[in-house]
Amino acid sequence: MARDQEKVKACRLRTKAAAAARNKAYHLAHPEEMRARAKRYRAAHLDEVRLRERNYYAANRTHILQREVQYRIRLKSMHAVRHDPDTVYRVVSRAVSSALPRFIRDDVISSMLLAVLEGELLLGNVAARVKDYLGRYNRQYDSFRTLSLDAPMAGTDLRRIDMLEAPAAYDGEDDEEDDSAGPSFPNVRH
Template sequence: MARDPIKHLEAQHRYLTKNREKVLARKRSPEAREKKKKWRAENRQKDLDYGRRYRETHKEIRAAAKKAWRLANPEKVVAYYHAYRAGHLDETRISQRKYFVEHRQEIYKKQAAWMLRKKSINTMRHDPDTVYRVVSRAVSSGLPRFMRDDVIASMLLAVLEGKLLLEHVGARMKDYVTGYNREYDTFKTLSLDAPMGGTDLRRIDLLEAPAPYEPEDDEDDDMVMLRGGQSLWR
């Protein structure tokens, strides 16, 4: 009787999931390594084809794994590149020169942008009063005081971090005002059932319930009904 391949794969998956550590230990044993090495030597073309197919079908997984490893091992990455440059000095210089010739304009633009960021950061560090005056003049004085102060503070921090250039303060002021409105939900309708900031208390809980209306004897029944009382009119 032929074996069902789907059931066989499911059984393998269950076994591997249940015995993961045991399987890994068996694969890492000296006997398994020697057997795998021997098979690769005898079936080199098959091994190369398998590796090529795996790389083509798992590009995203391999890229994510490499990125995670580089982030977790920055010292090893730096040491590797230093060792490579030391052993391939002439090749590295030729490659760098070739890249510079082919991407000259891009390199100049990046250098100019870096210089502008550096200039803004240094100005913020050594002459903060001037930067504050420039930013304060760019932010509209028609905004509420508390809102204007927060927008100015955000822009000053952006200048210090190099995210905002002094030359772009006026042009990007609206972006920071928009960001403030989105963060603090300014000028939008507030729900009475929404909890207040930092508490579980709702706004509707602060409203006092109206007292029941008690009509007088000489009032019109229909008017009493419209005001919330109970009409005697049938």
């Protein structure tokens, strides 16, 4: 009997999940109709909706206020690009190392400026996020990749380490020659 109840419960869960998927697909396919339906419901049940919104705000006030502050900071950063682009360029340019080759530096700066303009990157976080954007550049173009010595070489069974030559062993006896005659130059006549 317990087994039958488990089967029924599993069937209900599958049916519920399938219905939720159908509803979600319908909502995505008909956004205008869903907006109109929500507007009609809000007009018909205004007091109930306002009470629900007040209760949600009271329960999540600190989280809501934090989001608003973050939104304002993001807007301020985005407006700075529009109103004073030279200063924003200087801030980003100073954050990116000038030791990088010019073409890499320019690409990283431009991607960071675009992120500031889109609100993805805040001006206050530019210096801290340079490494992330440089890593994105390296992953995208893959021109300065670190190669492993144990990796096989293309088209052969050899590894890179197999191609390295071991240095000759140091023999201290060669240093004990007679230096009293002065330096010896093989191509110079005395």
